[in-house]
Amino acid sequence: MSQRTLINQYLTSLSLYLSRLDKSEADEVIREIESHIHDALELQLANGQTQNVQEILDGFGDPRQLANQYVEHIVNGTPPPKGFNAIQKVKRGVTKSLFFSMAIFGYGIAAFLIVIGLCKLLMPDAVGVWSASQGNSIIITLSEHSYPQAQELFGYWLIPVAILAGGFIARVTTSVLVVLKRASS
Structure with missing residues (x-):
């Protein structure tokens, strides 16, 4: 399966679980996660590693859990989701x-x-x-x-x-x- 297909499947699944949010808020979350995915892919490439989109998606965790964390953050004001391995690697680099x-x-x-x-x-x-x-x-x-x-x-x-x-x-x-x-x- 191609990288693009894996990313689209993950983001589509995430989008379904973000349905409790306004469309504009859900779209913003999707754009943010997609940006982090592409940043992580670029970091792998810059470090001379083989681009492994599945490893990055696994770092984000289950789409349902990720969506629930974002919904809780936006609706109830809980702290934003932290600790995603993919985001943290990019951030540290x-x-x-x-x-x-x-x-x-x-x-x-x-x-x-x-x-x-x-x-x-x-x-x-x-x-x-x-x-x-x-x-x-x-x-x-x-x-x-x-x-x-x-x-x-x-x-x-x-x-x-x-x-x-x-x-x-x-x-x-x-x-x-x-x-x-x-x-x-």
Whole structure:
């Protein structure tokens, strides 16, 4: 049986058990589950695994039980369905990639700014932020050569501005990473 047929059979069965909901709510649940199924298939492919739609559908569990959980959530306000293996695998993979990308990007920018501030303290004439070409470009550099026709923008104010901005970015990065860590748990 093809992947598409298995997915359609699962979603049709799920749709029957969602009949207690308004059509728009039931359609939204179906679209959400279908999206999670396709996300899980893409994750299997990205990880070099053979796409196994039956394994993913088994991770969602019996369509009747899944539908009952969604109905209870929408009608009675119970917590949304959790713990589906297929959804959790996708969520962990995306969150882990985002976590490391954010850490490298955020801490890299913070370190760069702090280093610029410290270098300005040690080599005030070689480090700075200049406006060149009549204000059409800004140059941040560590260089022994000054730029002709360029005006330094911050002067010694670059030291506290760069260090404080670097510290702020490091703190924001840490806060975002804490949230991402909780999301992956």
